[in-house]
Amino acid sequence: MGLKEHAAAIRERVARTAALAGRKPSDVLLVGVTKTRSVQEMQEVASLVDAIGENKVQEAQVKREAWGDHPTPPWRLIGHLQNNKARRAVELFDAVDSLDSIPLAERLDRIAGELSRRLSVLIEVNTAKEASKTGMAPEAFPALLDRVLTLPNLKLEGLMTIGPLTDDEVRVRQAFAELRGMAEDARGRCGLPLPVLSMGMSGDFEWGILEGSTMVRIGTALFGPREYKML
């Protein structure tokens, strides 16, 4: 099977799961995760997904330079962003889905202002409670939320999480349900719609959709296993 068939199979699973949850397939956006993939593979997938997800600024920059004028969906940064790469990230990406600290929020806001644009962001929460995971601790979320809401050049769209890396459905769904609950609380606090819940990857996106995900981030199920090689 090629990329087209893989993408169609994923759309089909998304539609089936959304229906089970009483939701529309179009409520769930498909982010094609293209880390380690070539520009050619990315351009093949571009018309099959709603957005592209990259997790490293440097890798995304190299690929953007090689992109040419091929049509492109929005690019979203889904990996941890270091403060010193914030400017590059604002220049390269349509959205930063991995906002995880007040200093990073302040810096992105200042740079977006300098570039006369409004940057879409998701706050990434660590619901898995594993030391190796990125994202902020749930306890620190309200303070970051309050700060982000005062920053004029950031547009907060919602929340993102990486579930626990386990095939234990109960644990994974608990983590996703926790994120959904945090988004509901946040809507109550700030009155904004915060429509996006980015949760679910190749191994757990159906559980994500059942728990309210509006954005799934899929790499392996589209392209096959990743080989980490120098680009």
Ligand SMILES: *Cc1c(COP(=O)(O)O)cnc(C)c1O
């Ligand atoms: C790599 C990555 C994904 C995609 O993972 P797959 O299991 O290949 O679908 C999703 N989200 C983030 C943040 C990633 O880094």
